[in-house]
Amino acid sequence: MAKTGDRAQVAQIASSSQSWRAAFLSSNCTPQPRLETDLGVTYEPPDFVGLILLAGEDDVMYIIQGHTPECTHEWEWERTGSYPVHPAADWLEVPVRGGSPSKSHPPAHPTYILKSFQWGHSAVMPLHPLNLPKPGQPEHSQGSNSNSITRHPTPCLCRPNPPTPKLPKPILQQRFELQIHQILTMGDHESSKLDHENHLLLDQPLLQLPVELLRKNLRSARFEVEKDGSFVKETLKKTATDSVNGRISQQDVLKTLDSMITRVKGVKRKLTAFSEEENRLHRHEEARVKHLTELYGMYSVDDVKYEGWSRTRLDRLLTDYLLRQGYVNSARALAKERGIELLVDVDIFEQMNRIRQCLLSGSVQEALAWCTAGDTKKELRKMGSNLEFMLRYQQYIELVRKSVHTQPSEALAHARKHLWPYRETYPKEVFHACGLLSMLPEHAARIEPYRELYSPARWQMLADLFTTTHHSLLSLPSIPLLHIALSSGLSALKTPACHSIHPNSAAAPSHHTSLSLATSVCPICSTELNELARNVPHALHSKSHVEPDLLLLPNGRAYGKARLEEYAKKAGLPDGMVKDLRTGEVYNVQLLKKVYIS
């Protein structure tokens, strides 16, 4: 079915979460692929054959099947364990384990490492039938079919080994099948899968805000049109009647017409501004939907593209946080540097922060202007917000404070106009407002409600009230998204070891990367987050997660066998000696003890 030639066949394999493109590739390619094992044996085509799996659109390649004609041990590719493949690396190491691996009976056989698997950058592997001839079968069955990939849709291809020892070498004794399915193991598949809908929980406000702003924009436009439209209509009607009845002079008609034209021109100016705003918001919304739908092109957390996407998300959350904290310049700089201007709302927060700052420095004018601009007033009333009342109340308090030794006529007028009408909605406040007149600031210090009213802390309260009102008006989350993401993430990552009293027991990666033995510091243990994570709960685990083949050193520390061996090699120790990865103590292998973790 598959022919030696170009990419002869592309099979679509739907594994549990991924769709894979598998391609059988041609053998007459350069450079030739080769497989070199630890035992000093090198396989080259046609002895070594393999099948390449192309994963995703970026064509990161993983081999899933390979056969060599000769093998001194009965090998089978380990089914679990991770095979880290650096996307940029042109080689990979795959642990091969003898015997049949299963979880309950860890194999006693040693682990071999297949080394320097070389495939060249042209990403080509020889095309060979996957059903290699069984021992004793005639050669011609090679090339019969290459269908086994579809028969084994998931990369779980362990087959029983044929009885081997009777057969002379170098006859094909045995086959072994490689399977690398991503950087992950089978068991890990579930947790690295992306659940798109739920993954976008944090990003809902991103889409909602432009829509809210668009609606607000339109409402403001309507408000303007209504206001000036009815003015024009009414004036026109009145002028026309007056003119018919001859009650108005020619000059005045012209004047009224001129004023109408100015009005309508004003409407046009405003509408044009609204229209520009509308276009800008449309661009924002479009960019955001595009950004979020990019996620649907990724299926796993380990997708190379996911990292980029997730980084953009971090930048978005950071910008959001900076804006909410009032660090507008930083937010602007960050958004510009990362090119995410369309994904963040600097302007709206900048306006908010300006008003907030004014409140903090003791001025209500700007906040009042915001409350009464356009149709905000109506919306606030619909929300049942007390912001405007509280602002007026503060104005009143300031007037009283100012007129301590004079007649409080200004304060009284203000109260009559702005506070008295609300005596039913806010009876306590209005009552206190009346009492405040008799209470000098220096006397009020001892009397509870009045001390609070004269307190400068009210400005902070007003600023916070304004912020909350502003956020709920635009249906923005009340706390920075970064806080939500962090508190959830810190807990999920945190382990009891992160704040352990033994500093050394920290920072042991339970997954072992073959590229480097060196441990990577855990993000919670890293200085940046350690203090921050101190008071959050740690994650709940119901299963142990330790390195495979743990060995106990006499000093009470346990490490995975593979890691110990490799470290010993890198440290240049003689055979039969191992070195503690953290303390550097050297021990004889004989002293090591196997650890059983159930």
Added chain:
Amino acid sequence: MSLLELQKELKKFNQASKLTAAVQDVDQLIEFLVNARDEVASANDPHTTSLTLTKLQNPVSAQLDAINSDLGKVHKSQNAFHKALSRSLKETKGTLPTDHDPMASQTALINRAIAMHLLREGQFGVASTFIGEAQPQSETSPSPEETRRPPSITISRPDTPPDAMITDADIPSDLTAFQSQALQEKFAGMYSILTSLKQRDLYPAIGWARENSTELEARGSNLEFELCKLQFIWLFKGPQVNGLPATEKNGVEGALKYGQENFKRFQDRHLREIQKLSCAIVFSPNLADSPYCHIFDISLAFEEVASSFTREFCSLLGLSAESPLYVAVTAGALALPNLVKYTSINRAKNTEWTTQNELAFETPLPKSMLYHSIFVCPVSRGQTTDANPPIILPCGHVLARESLQKLAKGIRYKCPYCPSEGVVKDAKEIIL
């Protein structure tokens, strides 16, 4: 409905009528008015004026209606899109847990984490803007209250709390300033080395690795050798490839010289590789056909070396290679659905998820995000902690200490997993 379908809605929405239609209609309205004015002005007699004004009323009100209907159309399309949006977000179950914010009191620490993140990402410009903006803020935010508070109140308050407040706020912000200066220099150094690596200049990196060779060796890293090896190969390739001047310090001869000078110190640890490299000299005319050709394929080696350099550099600073903030936020997004589910169930019970020591629900993360060994005691099903460490029995089975104490009768115990029995004091603490 997923976001993919929302895209179609968005397209419709983008093509739907916008405010521009209303602007055009307003233009027309202006035209009517201007024309009428001209007419009135030119005729200049009361009869024409009243006639024009009367005639003007209908078109003006019609035009106003048209504008309103334009706005109505925009409103309609906005509503349609809004509905589509809420429908597409409906599949995301639950609302964000905003009731309780454990991070709210930690602004200084979060700011510090952000400053360090920006520095390690090499965004020095943004970082300095941020530190500049965050610094006075964190110092002044308590102080305006102090200054604005009338003197009478300060007297009535005990003296200690304001003092404590100031120091509390000052220490972290000072830390930011102090650390950022040192950190910025460190990271600036790292980025300059990385830039040279990008330009295929290995010497700064080799210099750094040599300076820190003891620490690197202690970590089991062979970065220094890898760098030297790459430098050897790079020289070996000769002027055509590396573009360095064709002196005796370049090419095979230069490589040999470089090797003689530098490989000595690695002999006991990397003898085999050094042998390979030196044997390759024999094959220098036809390297491609030699058994060593794959060693000399270095097309991706520079990126590889650069990433392991970054990792080692950060590790020596006690920092993780990936930005912790990035990892934490990504993990947060992955764990959030479970958190949301849990909080929505428990909202009725009015318990806060953050008050416990351990989360009450599992948050599955991919393996690449597990940084520590996790041991769950097979008897108690709980994770081991400092207070309750894992204990290895002489038979090799591991339990939590408390579980063993519960299992033991007096000083003797029986292993729950195999027939062996023993004395409790033979069980040893184990560090996983």
